[in-house]
Amino acid sequence: GENVEQHPSTLSVQEGDSAVIKCTYSDSASNYFPWYKQELGKRPQLIIDIRSNVGEKKDQRIAVTLNKTAKHFSLHITETQPEDSAVYFCAASRSKLVFGAGTILRVKS
């Protein structure tokens, strides 16, 4: 079955810097890759997603890139703000969502 690995497990950045979170997946048939943000005590919420027919997608300060050949995808957050502090989960799906273990992002002001 699908296995998703996510790195780093924790990431601390200074406000205004960029943050990058990387994921690799094992099932080459997976073709949907969402990213979820979960604030402390709250529900996961989709922030961006990408499908396998697209290499890159951007939404304001957030971008996702996908390399299908290498089976990895990354989340890029630019100009980080304290409110970006949360746990970020990547996921891959062929027939069900399989999540990575999460990255705790801390943005220091």
Next chain:
Amino acid sequence: DTAVSQTPKYLVTQMGNDKSIKCEQNLGHDTMYWYKQDSKKFLKIMFSYNNKELIINETVPNRFSPKSPDKAHLNLHINSLELGDSAVYFCASSQNLGVSHQETQYFGPGTRLLVL
């Protein structure tokens, strides 16, 4: 106007008890899910239903039994609760646009279950 709602929000109970968690979505979605998030924040799918039909049943103990009375509701009943069942249980829903489980999933607020 909550899109996906769950009750109760908190559940504290003794080992061996039976408990239920209810989930409702008013988004008109066809597919609903149960996820378990353990103490290390790992999020794993347990079940999914599409139009009241069971689609995914992960390797979950038989003590867990989902029930979908209609496509807007998906409940989770847990028998003989064990310490290891302590976790946050999230319900989610998505629209089925013909591509299995590849549409945005909207999560409920979670039910924090603590088994003593």
